[in-house]
Every structure is written in C-alpha cells, then in structure tokens.
Amino acid sequence: MIFMKERTLLKLYELMYRSRFMEETITRLWNDGHIYGEMHLGIGEEAIIAGVLSHLIPGDAIATDHRGTPPFVMRGVDLEALLLEILGHPKGLCLGMGGHMHLFSQELLLTSSGIVGSSGPSAVGFALAAKYRKTNNIAVAFFGEGSMNQGMLLESLNLAAAMSLPVLFVCKDNNWAITTQSSEVTGGVLLDRVRGFGIEAREIDGSDVTTVWQAVETAIPRMRKSTKSPYFIQANCTHNEGHFLGDPLLRFHRAPRKEFGAVTGPLMKSVLQYKGGRIDKRIRSVTKVLSLIAKSRMQLSDSKDPLLRFEKDNRDLEDQFTQIKSSIQSETNLLVERIMGIIQEEGVL
Amino acid sequence: MRTMEFAEAIESALKQAMSENPDIFLLGEDLHTLRVNLLAQFGKERVQSTPISESAFLGAGVSAAMAGLRPIVEIMLVDFIGVAADALLNHAAKVHAFSGGKWSVPLVVRASCGGGYGDGGQHEQSLWGWLAHIPGINVVVPSNPADAGNLLLSAIEADHPVIYLEHKLLADYWLDYMGTGGRENVTFDIPEAGAKGEVPNKWQPLPIGEAKILREGSDLTMISLGVSVHRCIEAAAILTNEDISTEIIDLRWVSPLDTSCIINSVSKTHRVIVVDEDYLRFGLSGEIAAIVAEEINSKFQFGRVCTDFTIPFNRNLEDNILPNVNRILDVARAFTYE
Ligand SMILES: Cc1ncc(C[n+]2csc(CCOP(=O)(O)OP(=O)(O)O)c2C)c(N)n1
Ligand SMILES: [Mg+2]
Secondary structure (H helix, E strand, O other): OOOOOOOHHHHHHHHHHHHHHHHHHHHHHHHOOOOOOOOOOOOOOOHHHHHHHHHOOOOOOEEEOOOOOOOHOOOOOOHHHHHHHOOOOOOOOOOOOOOOOOOOEEEOOOOOOOOOHHHHHHHHHHHHHHHOOOOOOOOOEEEHHHHHHHHHHHHHHHHHHHOOEEEEEEEOOOOOOOOOOOHHOOOHHHHHHHHHHOEEEEOOOOOOHHHHHHHHHHHHHHHHHOOOEEEEEEEEEEOOOOOOOOOHHHHHOOOOHHHHHHHHHHHHHOOOOOOOOOOOHHHHHHHHHHHHHHHHHHOOOOOOOHHHHHHOOHHHHHHHHHHHHHHHHHHHHHHHHHHHHHHHHHOOO | OOOEEEHHHHHHHHHHHHHHOOEEEEEEOOHHHHHHHHHHHOOOOOEEEOOOEEEEEEEEHHHHHOEEEEEEEEEEEHHHHHHHHHHHHHHHHHHHHHOOOOOOOOOOOEEEEEEOOOOOOOOOOHHHHHHOOOOOOOEEOOHHHHHHHHHHHHHHOOOOOOEEEEEOOOOOHHHHHHHOOOOOOOOOOHHHHHHHEEEEEOOOOOOOOOOOOEEEEOOOEEEEOOOOOHHHHHHHHHHHHOOOOOOEEEOOOEEEEHHHHHHHHHHHHOOEEEEEEEOOOOHHHHHHHHHHHHHHHOOOOOEEEEEEOOOOHHHHHHHHHHHOOOHHHHHHHOOOOO
C-alpha cells in the first residue's frame, strides 16, 4: 500500500465527478434529442481513467476508444468546446466534424476512434515518437476486453514489446461487447496472452480508484526510464447504461412490456416454423438468448459504481466531496445554459 | 403479393434460402441478437456469433466457402471492413483467377452502409466503389424491400464472392440501434418507398448485374442506387414541373455494372447525372462517365452528385455532404436543354 495524500484523493474525486456529471448532462441532452446517433458513455469507467490520468505529465499521449469523453474531460480539454463538439456544433472542439466517437486534441495529444482495437496501434505510434525524440513521455491505450480479440491490438502488444516502447495498455473489462459476453468468444486468459508477449501484466479492481492509482504509480516510473517497456492493466468495470444509450438488452428491463411485445411474436413464429433446425436445438437457442437478456440486468446494478465506492471508502471526506460536487454541478449547469442559449439563438445546430 | 419492411424482407429471404440449403450459415458479431429469429429457427450451428476478429472470421469465411459451404459473413458496418480488407482483396477476389477458374468462392459478405443519421465519418460510409474496384468481387445495393429479398438470393446463389450492402436508413433495426436508440424525438429523412413495400410471395433471384429503369424519360438520365435512388425520384418529380423529363436507373449492382442499360438510356437523353452516396473521386461516378465517353459517339452532358468529404457528425453539414434533392436539382438545372 502506497500512502495517498488527502489532496490526491480529493483530486481523484474531482476528476471522476467532473466526468460523471458531464456524462449525466450528455445523457439528458441525448434523451432530449439534441444529440443524434449513438452515445457511448464512460460512466462506470471513471476510476480507471482518473487513476491512470492523474499520473500523466505534459507530452504523454492518450489513445481512447469509443468511450472518449471521460479521458477528454479529465485531461483538461476546454469543456465548452468539448460539449459543443458532442452536440455537433460548428464551434466545437473539432468544428462539429467528429462527435463523441471521433474527438481529437492535437495540443493534448488525445485521440479517439470508433474502430475497435485501433487505440493499440495509435498508442504504439505515439510511444515510438516519444522514444525517437528521447523524451521521457509515454502513451496510453484505452480499450475494452472485447477489443482484445482484434488482430491489430494483439499485433500492437507484440510491437510494443519487441520494440521496447513505453505504452501503458489499459483494458477496461466489463465482459460485454455490445450484446456479447466476451468470455463466450474468447480463448484462454487475457493476462496469460499478454504475458506471452513478454509484457508485464496485472488485473485490478477498476471500480476502486485507489487501486488503479497505486497500480499505475508503480508501473509508470519504470516505463519512463531509459529502458522503455510496455505495461498492461486489466481493470474490471460496469457500464450501467449498457453498451450505449438506448441499449437494446437493457430496454427489456426498463420497458419490458414494449420490448417483449415487439420481440416475442417474430421469435415464437420462428421457433415454430415448419422448416428449420431440430426442435431441441431451437429451444436451446431461444433459452440462451433469454438468459442473456436476464444476465444483462447485472449491468444496471451500482454495486461497482466507482464514485459510490469511493464515497463509501472515504466517509471522512464527505464534506469536501459535497463541496466539490456542488461547484462542479453549478459550473457545468452554467456551461450548458450558455451553450443551449447559443444553440437556441442560432435556431439550428 | 404481400407488404414488408426492408429488413423483414431480408430476413424472410434468408429464411427461405436457409430452409432450402443446409450449407448456408451465418457468421458475425452479435448475431444471437441481430439475427435472433434465424437463430430461433435454425439453431446455433447456422447462426454463429464471433469475437471482434473481422480479419480472422472474414478470412475463414473465404475458405469455408472454398470447402463447399455457403457462408454469409456479416461485417456490422461496411466501414469496419477496413480491418479485414485482405480477406477480400487478396483472397476472396483472387482464388478463382489463381486456380485457373477451377476453384470458386461462393461467399456473401453482408454489411450495413450509408449515412444520414448522425453517426460520423467512421460509421456512415458507403465504400461500394472502393470494393467494386477489385476484380473478382460483385457488389449489390438494394433500394427497396422487394429487391432486398430477391437480390439477396442472387448473392447467395452466385458462385463467386458478393458483397451485399443494406442501407441503414432503410433497415429499421439499424436505425433504431444507431440513430434513434429508442427515442421518438429524433427524425431522419427515410424514403418511404425504400423502407416498406410490396414483395413477392416467394423470393426469386434476379439476374446478376441487371439494373432497373424506375421511371422513363427523354431529357435526362439519373443513375443511382440505394437511398439516393429515392432522392432522384423526388428530384425528378420537381423537374417534371419544369418540363424536364427524367429517366431514372436504379443500378442495383455496382459490379457488374449494367453498362448496356446506361448506354441505351444516355444515347436517348444525352444528359446524365450520377447520384452516388459513395465518394466522388475514383469511383462509380467516374466509371460511368468513362463508360459513356467510350461508348457514346454523340455529345452528352455529364454531372454528378456524390460525397466529396469525410462525412461530418453535424447533421446539417452531413445532409449537405451527402447527395440530396437540392444538389441534384442544381446539377439538372445547370444543363442546357433545347
Ligand atoms: C472493427 C470494429 N468492429 C466492430 C465494431 C462494432 N463495435 C463497436 S463497440 C463494440 C464492442 C466493443 O467491446 P469492448 O472493446 O469490450 O468495449 P466496450 O464497449 O465494452 O467498452 C463493437 C463490436 C467496431 N466499432 N469496430
Ligand atoms: Mg467490454
């Protein structure tokens, strides 16, 4: 156990809560129809992101996946520009071109991508540039456990190991990839896989920010030294909005009557078609899908919520937490008011 | 005749094909949910969910087809084919030629495509021109439910690789997942005739590479496919009021391209606009210009309405980058008519 100063704890809480409140705000804007398309949140991942980012120094690069908002918030991107971007506004961070899945900040060396696994090669390249320039900077790749089956990410692990590059690979493991339980489509054990490349790897509880902070605290100094090497962290987490807002499996739990009505008709008709597979196989398939829907409910639980966990573990800081929360809330609410004012004035986005 | 939605038609045609041929099976991510009705009817050997390993399972689809099966490999969004391009480019497309025509690859790749719902430039591309560029692969893009079912059978029955692209503005479940997320307060410009329509009682494969003339006309030929076909229909109706008579060709197939249909029409109208949601440069529109230039000796006027930039997330910018009725009208009106 490494001692953590109160200041560090409060800083971690502030990072996590700023991101959380921003994404709760985004949820509201999305629900109100101000944001088009998909919306993947990092709610539930805040401890992992905060625990890693609080160790980064200027010049370190971060490659994120489709859940880029928390790292962008926590790395200090201008929040007005960020929110405008997520709304698709021409004055946004990327002039409305990117949206939440394609956020970029050249200044802060932050990238994101909607292509699963692509943060691997991206981080390797930034690490290569850092080593080439003989700086002590590192690069971080954030990705989900589902991405660990994507070729380019596995190739990146090998590349970073073979070329001794300072890449911190951070696997945010919620065991879900859209509607697939990753354990059902993954051979072997991820940590064994990574160690097979000669990379040091460990699994931690990603809902506990102090655990993440401490793990990275030990990993990073070695990565910054002249003998560069990659490091891998597998951190567990839960997304209580499922894959994205409006998650089709979670809808069954939230509006069961509507969903079951739409699905069961065609489903039963298919089971009872004259032509098709053997009846026992059909029934087994349907049972499996129904049990998957049942299992998806576990995502709704807040038992792994990193903020609740942190508040519970640090009851002595309750007053400070309340203060941090209320100042972030009023700052963010003012920001939203201003932005929605701009949007309303302009008539359209 | 019966009426069906676009995605329902695809599923219905798949049920027919899978009932008739036990060698047909599906391979792709999240198929246990995306294709749950097929899973319920045919069981998990025929509807197999994969890890997020496109290069491996598309490559495996190629050789499973070489082994005599009839795989339908699903790439969720055609944009993601980038990570698995080698399986198509250097394998699916090449085996028949390399083997001196002795070994074929009866593979279908099914993917969703297209934009107009605010998902950004990595999820809304068309890419059919890019794919059709490769000899040895056919690419088909249906624009309505009847074609969606019939053309799927054409793709399945072909003895060579066919990429079958379903537009997300037409397929309701894709739009529900990726566009609305179950909300009722966001709307999209969904062409009604493309999303729902009459379909045959029994699905019948259509000839590979056959375009369809949707509307006859004498002054101007619009050549298009997918959702853009419906933008052309709308534009043509407006042009009628301006005394411009428009012929519309729904190509259906990017490759093989129905060159004789194109040539016949343009020989008559001498004016052609290609409306193509795919990228402007080095693609379908340029190819059509080349064919017309090569084959037609008389003078003709040519214009194109395509996507000439990375598709923006901002909905207004997006709607202007993708082909739309106004852009089609601008090009049509700039032609000279005597
Ligand atoms: C190459 C590619 N294939 C498929 C997809 C569709 N897709 C988007 S997110 C996702 C699941 C990713 O799972 P994971 O890496 O565990 O991240 P999580 O969403 O659980 O955070 C998939 C399959 C994609 N975006 N890119
Ligand atoms: Mg996951």
